[in-house]
Amino acid sequence: MTSSSRVLVATAVPVERDAVAQAFPGDVEQVRLPGVSLVRTGGGCDLVATGVGPASAAASTAAALTAAALDGAPYGLVVCAGIGGGFQPEAPVGSLVVSRTIAVADLGAETADGFLPVTELGFGRVAHHSPRSLVRKAVRVTGARPGTVLTVSTVTGTADRAAELRARHPDALAEGMEGFGVAEAAVAQGRPVLEVRAVSNPVGPRDRAAWRIGDALTALTEGFGKLAPVLESWIQHDQHDHP
Numbered sequence: 717m718t719s720s721s722r723v724l725v726a727t728a729v730p731v732e733r734d735a736v737a738q739a740f741p742g743d744v745e746q747v748r749l750p751g752v753s754l755v756r757t758g759g760g761c762d763l764v765a766t767g768v769g770p771a772s773a774a775a776s777t778a779a780a781l782t783a784a785a786l787d788g789a790p791y792g793l794v795v796c797a798g799i800g801g802g803f804q805p806e807a808p809v810g811s812l813v814v815s816r817t818i819a820v821a822d823l824g825a826e827t828a829d830g831f832l833p834v835t836e837l838g839f840g841r842v843a844h845h846s847p848r849s850l851v852r853k854a855v856r857v858t859g860a861r862p863g864t865v866l867t868v869s870t871v872t873g874t875a876d877r878a879a880e881l882r883a884r885h886p887d888a889l890a891e892g893m894e895g896f897g898v899a900e901a902a903v904a905q906g907r908p909v910l911e912v913r914a915v916s917n918p919v920g921p922r923d924r925a926a927w928r929i930g931d932a933l934t935a936l937t938e939g940f941g942k943l944a945p946v947l948e949s950w951i952q953h954d955q956h957d958h959p
């Protein structure tokens with residue numbers, strides 16, 4: 717393996733991390749680093765369970781990226797992966813979504829005239845874009861739908877909120893709670909980033925009985941089985957073309 721040829725996959729919780737790990741043949745190794753623990757697959761992929769939410773995701777991802785850079789073996793790609801809510805009818809339960817754009821949906825200010833993203837207040841960023849060539853290849857091998865994946869700090873629980881998010885982000889296909897945090901950490905170190913969400917529930921009225929976490933985790937394992945060789949080959953041949 718050459719420098720920059722490794723992939724870091726960040727999931728929120730261990731069950732998601734282990735679903736991704738199952739897609740890689742061979743044994744895994746635990747690697748403990750300051751501020752973060754990794755699961756290293758035989759295929760050159762490191763997996764980290766960051767905890768739920770964008771802040772925790774950014775902190776763990778940054779720790780893993782910094783450790784790799786200091787070790788002289790930086791990652792060539794960062795992938796945020798996990799289960800997520802799917803906007804209906806475009807992203808049905810059990811389907812896979814990959815990010816063209818990773819957008820934070822609730823970072824800003826509420827005003828009498830509606831929500832203002834933080835960029836309109838003169839600060840920061842609200843979106844990151846995944847490399848087009850990588851998205852194309854990921855879609856071709858997995859059949860995933862490409863679009864915007866939203867990051868929220870509060871899971872959407874009403875039809876009104878789902879409609880409001882879609883009005884502000886017409887290309888949104890899914891929502892999760894970590895993507896923007898992972899992307900901020902990746903971009904801060906000049907690393908390309910992709911988000912992959914397996915849909916476990918519809919975005920909309922809260923209905924715990926409608927969750928299909930097992931189906932989504934199976935979709936995640938199957939998706940990564942197809943995606944893993946593509947990620948590796950993209951890093952080898954195309955990473956310098958991004959975005």
Ligand SMILES: O=C(O)c1cccc(C(=O)CC[C@H]2O[C@@H](n3cnc4c(=O)[nH]cnc43)[C@H](O)[C@@H]2O)c1
Binds near residue numbers: 802917
């Ligand atoms: O209690 C609820 O109603 C509820 C509904 C959906 C998700 C949750 C979670 O606590 C899961 C958070 C966890 O899973 C990802 N995830 C899965 N579905 C969604 C979603 O619809 N919206 C946002 N995040 C979702 C998320 O990335 C977290 O890691 C609770």
